[in-house]
Amino acid sequence: MFHDRASIEVLAGRGGDGGLSFRREKHVPKGGPDGGDGGRGGDVILVADERLRDLSSFRAKTTFKAGRGEPGRGTRKHGADGATIELAVPVGTQAYGPEGELIADLARPDARVVLARGGQGGRGNARFATAVRQTPRFAEVGEPPEEAEVELRLKLLADAAMAGLPNAGKSSLLRRLSNAKPKVADYPFTTLAPVLGTVESPDGAQLTVADVPGLIEGASEGIGLGHEFLAHLERARLLLHVIDASAEDVEERFRTIDTELAFYGAGLDERPQAIVLNKIDLLPEPPELRIGDERIVGVFPVSCATGAGIEALKLALFRLCPAAPEPVFDEAPELPEFLEYRPQPPARRTYRIYRTDRGFRIVGEAPEGEELEAVLKAAGARKGQEVEIGEETLEWQ
Ligand SMILES: Nc1nc2c(ncn2[C@@H]2O[C@H](COP(=O)(O)OP(=O)(O)OP(=O)(O)O)[C@@H](O)[C@H]2O)c(=O)[nH]1
Ligand SMILES: [Mg+2]
Numbered sequence: 001m002f003h004d005r006a007s008i009e010v011l012a013g014r015g016g017d018g019g020l021s022f023r024r025e026k027h028v029p030k031g032g033p034d035g036g037d038g039g040r041g042g043d044v045i046l047v048a049d050e051r052l053r054d055l056s057s058f059r060a061k062t063t064f065k066a067g068r069g070e071p072g073r074g075t076r077k078h079g080a081d082g083a084t085i086e087l088a089v090p091v092g093t094q095a096y097g098p099e100g101e102l103i104a105d106l107a108r109p110d111a112r113v114v115l116a117r118g119g120q121g122g123r124g125n126a127r128f129a130t131a132v133r134q135t136p137r138f139a140e141v142g143e144p145p146e147e148a149e150v151e152l153r154l155k156l157l158a159d160a161a162m163a164g165l166p167n168a169g170k171s172s173l174l175r176r177l178s179n180a181k182p183k184v185a186d187y188p189f190t191t192l193a194p195v196l197g198t199v200e201s202p203d204g205a206q207l208t209v210a211d212v213p214g215l216i217e218g219a220s221e222g223i224g225l226g227h228e229f230l231a232h233l234e235r236a237r238l239l240l241h242v243i244d245a246s247a248e249d250v251e252e253r254f255r256t257i258d259t260e261l262a263f264y265g266a267g268l269d270e271r272p273q274a275i276v277l278n279k280i281d282l283l284p285e286p287p288e289l290r291i292g293d294e295r296i297v298g299v300f301p302v303s304c305a306t307g308a309g310i311e312a313l314k315l316a317l318f319r320l321c322p323a324a325p326e327p328v329f330d331e332a333p334e335l336p337e338f339l340e341y342r343p344q345p346p347a348r349r350t351y352r353i354y355r356t357d358r359g360f361r362i363v364g365e366a367p368e369g370e371e372l373e374a375v376l377k378a379a380g381a382r383k384g385q386e387v388e389i390g391e392e393t394l395e396w397q
Contacts, residue, residue: 001056001193002053002054002056002192002193002194003054003055003056003058003059004054004055004153004154004155004228004231004232005055005151005152005153005154006055006058006059006062006151006152007062007149007150007151007152008058008062008063008064008087008149008150008151008152009062009063009064009147009148009149009150010044010063010064010065010066010085010087010115010116010147010148010150011044011063011064011065011066011116011145011147012041012042012043012044012066012116012117012118012119012145012146012147013040013041013042013043013065013066013067013068013069013082013083013118013119013145014041014068014069014082014118014119014142014143014144014145014378015038015039015040015041015068015069015118015119015120015121015122015142015143015144015145016037016038016039016040016041016068016069016070016071016072016079016080016082016121016122016142017038017071017072017079017121017122017139017140017141017142017355017379017380018035018036018037018038018071018072018121018122018123018124018125018127018139018140018141018142018354018355019034019035019036019037019038019071019072019073019074019076019077019079019124019125019126019139020035020124020125020137020138020139020355020356020357021033021034021035021073021074021075021124021125022034022074022135023074023075024074030135032126032129032134032135033124033125033126033128033129033134033135033136034074034075034076034124034125034126035072035073035074035076035124035125035126035139036072036073036074036075036076036077036078036079036124036126037072037078037079037121037122037123037124037127038069038070038071038072038078038079038121038122038123038124038140038142039069039070039071039072039078039079039080039081039082039121040069040081040082040118040119040120040121041066041067041068041069041081041082041118041119041120041121041142041143041145042066042067042068042069042081042082042083042084042085042118043066043084043085043114043115043116043117043118044064044065044066044084044085044087044114044115044116044148045084045085045086045087045112045113045114045115046086046087046089046093046095046104046106046112046113046115046152047086047087047088047089047106047110047111047112048088048089048090048091048092048093048106048107048108048109048110048111048112049088049089049090049091049109050091050109050110052088052089052090052091053090054090054154054193055089055090055093055152055154057088058152064085064087065085066082066083066084066085066116066118066145067081067082067083067084068082068142069081069082069118069119069121069142070082071142072121072122072123072124072139076124076126078121078124079121081118081121082118084118087115089106089152089154090154091106091107091108091109091111091157092106092107092154092155092156092157092235093106093152093153093154093155094106094152094153094154094155095113095115095150095151095152096150096151096152096153097148097149097150097151098149103115103148103150107157115148115150116145116146116147116148117145117146118145118146119142119143119144119145120142120143121142121143122139122140122141122142122143122353122354122355123139123140124139124140125137125138125139137356137357138354138355138356138357138361139354139355140352140353140354140355141353141354141355141360141379141380142379143349144375144378153231154232155231155232155234155235156194156196156210156232156235157208157235158196158208158209158210158232158235158236159207159208159209159236159237159238159321159324160207160208160209160210160236160237160238160239160240160274160317160321161209161210161212161232161233161236161238161239161240162174162209162210162211162212162239162240162241162242163212163215163233163239163240163241163242163257163261163273164214164215164241164242164243164257165188165214165215165216165243165244165253165256165257166188166189166190166213166214166215166216167186167187167188167190167214167244168214168242168243168244168253168278169242169244169278169279169304170191170211170212170214170240170242171183171184171190171191171195171211172184172278172304172305173211173240173242173276173278173302173304174195174197174209174211175304176302176304176307176310177197177199177209177310177313177314177317178197178198178199178209179197179198179200180195180196180197180198180211182195182197182211188214189213189214191211191212191213191214192213193213193229194210194211194212194213194229194232195210195211196208196209196210196211197209197210197211199314199317201314201315201318202315205318207317207318207321209240209317210232210233210236212229212230212232212233213229215230215257215260216256216260217256217259217260218260230260230261230264230266230268231266233261233268233271234266234267234268236271237271237272237321237322237324238271238272238273238274238297238317238320238321238322239261239268239271239272239273239274240273240274240276240317241254241257241258241273241274241275241276242276242278243275243276243277243278244278244279245277245278245279245280245282245283245287245301246279246280246282246283250277250287250289251289251290251291254275254289254291270295271295272295272296272297272320272322273293273295273296273297274296274297274298274299274300274313274316274317274320275289275291275296275298275299275300276300276302276313277289277299277300277301277302278302278303278304279303279304279305280301280302280303280308280309281303281305281306281308286301287301297320298316298320300312300313300316349364350364350365351363351364351365351366351367352364353375353376353379355379356386356388358385358386359381359385359386359387359388359396360376360379360381360385360386360387360388360396361387361388361389362387362388362389362390366389366390376396381396382396383396383397384396
């Protein structure tokens with residue numbers, strides 16, 4: 001089975017709390033503050049891995065948690081950072097958020113996107129010593145991590161993709177044009193999952209071509225196998241529309257597929273098409289196609305059985321396939337060389353939380369109500385502890 005969708009939940013690591021500690025020395029009842037900083041929580045990252053072909057690795061496990069940052073300790077020992085998790089996905093994977101919004105597009109090998117960022121570690125009390133405050137009895141609490149529910153969808157990246165009815169000879173054509181060896185057989189729906197092949201020109205240029213399961217009337221509404229796989233045509237810049245030219249109704253066959261492309265949407269019906277009239281070995285005369293359509297950039301009578309017309313088609317592909325657009329990089333302050341796309345990071349918190357001898361202190365614009373409860377719970381507040389907010393001191397219930 002070919003899996004081109006997966007739903008996952010990711011939770012980054014919470015930041016470690018800052019240490020609240022004082023130096024112990026002989027003869028000195030209480031030395032200076034020496035609590036180290038908490039470690040940063042680990043991130044959950046998607047990485048595009050060229051070796052992967054689909055998302056089947058997410059069948060078994062769908063929840064991923066990165067490591068927590070360790071707390072800071074005495075003698076200014078900083079806590080270790082939590083372990084980051086890297087989830088390998090095939091190139092061409094897109095990540096969508098809960099509202100169906102595109103979060104990330106891992107469109108090239110080694111592209112990396114942070115799905116959930118770990119919390120910052122809290123600062124230890126050693127950091128808060130000043131000339132006037134020599135014994136700070138508080139340390140910062142580690143920040144909570146980001147979490148996300150994400151749907152992964154693989155949309156193959158091919159320069160050109162085949163479209164056509166079952167049995168038209170798409171897989172036979174890919175075998176002729178490229179290094180790929182998809183299964184060929186004399187019955188419909190032989191191809192059950194997309195296959196990518198690399199086509200080489202005499203001067204060493206390369207194009208990737210996707211062979212996709214055959215489409216039938218109603219494919220865009222889910223009939224046959226085609227609908228799910230139409231997504232793999234979305235990123236192709238040229239469609240190779242393969243038609244069995246030995247059939248009597250060649251033009252009708254063209255329309256059937258074209259209608260499905262239009263119903264599917266995503267601009268498939270505007271894509272340039274090279275029409276491949278296959279199986280000409282079965283015809284006494286070369287076929288003609290009387291369709292005037294500005295999307296048709298070429299008509300190629302070929303025979304995958306004898307090889308007739310194949311070289312001409314191969315050469316033409318390099319001429320006809322529109323050049324790939326330059327990748328667009330988001331301007332992001334962190335990891336710019338890795339980022340394909342990333343939405344605005346969540347707003348920074350407008351307050352900070354500190355642990356004290358007796359409980360917690362919130363400085364800045366403290367949240368209220370349920371949000372306050374949630375952040376204190378995340379910080380580890382227990383019943384009976386004091387919570388200082390501005391001038392007020394409450395007892396935590
Ligand atoms: N005579 C002749 N037969 C061909 C030619 N090309 C393909 N065939 C035959 O047509 C049948 C279907 O070929 P496939 O390449 O499997 O067709 P497909 O379009 O990939 O079919 P699906 O995967 O089911 O969508 C096979 O029996 C092929 O041998 C050709 O040029 N001439
Ligand atoms: Mg096939």
